Amino acid sequence: MLRELFNSENSVLYHVGKFVMWQKEIYKKPENWSMYYKEIVRQMYDIGIGSLTIVMIISLFIGAVTAVQFSYQLSGGLIPEYYIGYVVRDMTIIELAATITCLVLAGKVGSNMAAEIGGMRQKEHIDAMEVMGVNTSAYIIMPKIIAAIIVIPLLVSLSAIVGIMGGYLASIATGSVTEADYIKGLRSFFVPYNVLMMYVKAFVFAFILTSVSCYQGYFVKGGSIELGEASTRAVVYSDILILVADFIIALVLTS
Amino acid sequence: MIRVEKIHKSFGEQEVLKGIDFTFETGKTNLIIGKSGAGKTVLLKLLVGLMKPTKGKVWYDKLDFVNLSKEELQSLRMDVGMLFQGNALFDSLTVEENIRFPLDMFSKKMSIDEKQERVNTCLAKVELEGVNHKYPSEISGGMQKRVGIARAIVLNPKYLFCDEPNSGLDPKTAITIDELISNITKEFNITTVINTHDMNSVMEIGENICLLHQGKLAWQGSKEAVLDSSNETLTDFIFASPFLKKLRNAAAG
Numbered sequence: 001m002l003r004e005l006f007n008s009e010n011s012v013l014y015h016v017g018k019f020v021m022w023q024k025e026i027y028k029k030p031e032n033w034s035m036y037y038k039e040i041v042r043q044m045y046d047i048g049i050g051s052l053t054i055v056m057i058i059s060l061f062i063g064a065v066t067a068v069q070f071s072y073q074l075s076g077g078l079i080p081e082y083y084i085g086y087v088v089r090d091m092t093i094i095e096l097a098a099t100i101t102c103l104v105l106a107g108k109v110g111s112n113m114a115a116e117i118g119g120m121r122q123k124e125h126i127d128a129m130e131v132m133g134v135n136t137s138a139y140i141i142m143p144k145i146i147a148a149i150i151v152i153p154l155l156v157s158l159s160a161i162v163g164i165m166g167g168y169l170a171s172i173a174t175g176s177v178t179e180a181d182y183i184k185g186l187r188s189f190f191v192p193y194n195v196l197m198m199y200v201k202a203f204v205f206a207f208i209l210t211s212v213s214c215y216q217g218y219f220v221k222g223g224s225i226e227l228g229e230a231s232t233r234a235v236v237y238s239d240i241l242i243l244v245a246d247f248i249i250a251l252v253l254t255s
Numbered sequence: 256m257i258r259v260e261k262i263h264k265s266f267g268e269q270e271v272l273k274g275i276d277f278t279f280e281t282g283k284t285n286l287i288i289g290k291s292g293a294g295k296t297v298l299l300k301l302l303v304g305l306m307k308p309t310k311g312k313v314w315y316d317k318l319d320f321v322n323l324s325k326e327e328l329q330s331l332r333m334d335v336g337m338l339f340q341g342n343a344l345f346d347s348l349t350v351e352e353n354i355r356f357p358l359d360m361f362s363k364k365m366s367i368d369e370k371q372e373r374v375n376t377c378l379a380k381v382e383l384e385g386v387n388h389k390y391p392s393e394i395s396g397g398m399q400k401r402v403g404i405a406r407a408i409v410l411n412p413k414y415l416f417c418d419e420p421n422s423g424l425d426p427k428t429a430i431t432i433d434e435l436i437s438n439i440t441k442e443f444n445i446t447t448v449i450n451t452h453d454m455n456s457v458m459e460i461g462e463n464i465c466l467l468h469q470g471k472l473a474w475q476g477s478k479e480a481v482l483d484s485s486n487e488t489l490t491d492f493i494f495a496s497p498f499l500k501k502l503r504n505a506a507a508g
């Protein structure tokens with residue numbers, strides 16, 4: 001029974017075990033640093049520049065929606081209006097910037113990585129490198145993970161800034177709060193620790209979405225149908241694990 | 256020389272190879288032949304270590320291949336070149352970058368000029384010119400095979416493996432690819448193992464042939480021995496085409 005759980009390819013535990021064992025293969029000494037370095041730069045460019053527009057658009061709207069809805073909840077109440085700036089800032093930094101950005105990136109970057117690596121598996125590119133003597137787990141995966149944990153926190157910072165700007169624009173446009181009040185709100189009750197929390201999340205989510213997606217691609221079998229499924233699984237599993245991690249980080253870092 | 260001993264390979268219930276003994280000889284074009292699904296690719300993957308045998312041994316000269324340490328395997332890898340059935344050229348790299356890839360990865364001490372020279376030598380060996388900066392998708396299937404061969408020999412291997420080198424090629428191009436592989440084998444005195452189900456290849460370059468049938472070694476010998484053999488599996492395989500069968504019957508009658 002227990003053996004079933006660990007050996008059957010349909011069991012979650014089987015994949016958890018395989019995933020963990022696989023991590024040991026990834027963080028090996030590179031055959032040649034300059035080849036890895038080139039690959040890291042290429043990946044940073046792909047992830048960073050490739051996702052800039054979508055991250056900005058989404059963050060702008062998330063900030064705007066937060067501001068509008070909070071002002072709706074405030075209307076007629078006792079809470080001063082400048083709180084809008086404060087709430088948008090904290091909502092973005094503590095939760096929205098990291099979580100929304102990474103959920104979106106799981107859909108964009110994660111599915112892309114799974115499809116790319118899965119394609120390399122199916123077209124025997126990975127086998128070809130193995131026969132040459134390349135440690136493919138390291139050469140193909142490690143640069144992606146390193147690039148992601150550098151670039152994604154940067155994207156998350158950008159998302160926080162744009163989100164706060166989105167809140168500002170929406171508040172001014174709807175006239176729910178004056179410019180001076182919004183800025184007053186932004187400057188009130190600031191807790192630097194929250195920024196740390198944002199970066200912890202960004203870092204962890206970046207690792208989850210790349211390593212889970214790469215796993216789905218690297219071990220793909222069969223043909224184009226399986227490749228599509230792997231790419232979907234990459235997004236679904238990354239999203240779920242990001243939210244689970246979000247919950248755990250929230251529990252641990254706010255206790 | 257590579258030797259397999261009592262090699263078995265199963266996937267779950269399915270037993271693909273059921274105990275095969277064979278010696279692939281140095282300086283010769285060794286052929287693994289058999290129908291589609293006979294297990295040729297599986298045997299080749301066992302030889303290069305992309306799969307592990309369920310039972311049995313693989314010897315590279317005196318090295319026990321299946322039980323090599325990581326370091327020994329790594330150094331043996333430098334002596335192995337392989338041409339894949341679908342070529343496995345990296346599509347984001349140009350022809351030149353594809354061939355240079357093993358050098359970039361492993362020949363850290365080589366200067367850029369030396370690498371370039373080596374790449375050009377290999378391209379000349381496979382008789383390709385003026386495609387250095389094209390991408391694999393921009394050249395023909397025959398040319399892709401040549402690039403695959405050039406990449407396989409760029410580190411001066413002692414062992415060369417080719418999985419169906421002429422599948423998907425017209426007969427004329429197929430023959431030139433066969434000749435190319437055969438010439439390289441002779442020139443560098445390497446151990447070449449070729450998977451094929453192509454009759455022309457068997458009769459052109461079959462110096463040491465291993466016929467797989469239902470997971471067993473059904474026949475072995477050279478191309479000269481093929482026509483004299485009365486082995487039924489072999490004649491069935493060789494004269495599979497109705498046209499050849501007719502010619503044969505006509506010759507016999």
Ligand SMILES: Nc1ncnc2c1ncn2[C@@H]1O[C@H](COP(=O)(O)OP(=O)(O)O)[C@@H](O)[C@H]1O
Pocket residue numbers: 266271289290291292293294295296297298
């Ligand atoms: N990775 C694998 N998993 C399961 N079965 C496999 C695998 N690779 C090959 N087989 C099976 O082994 C048999 C031989 O395949 P193969 O060696 O590819 O034949 P061929 O002689 O045409 O190259 C086939 O029946 C195939 O289904």
Ligand SMILES: [Mg+2]
Pocket residue numbers: 295296419
């Ligand atoms: Mg095959």
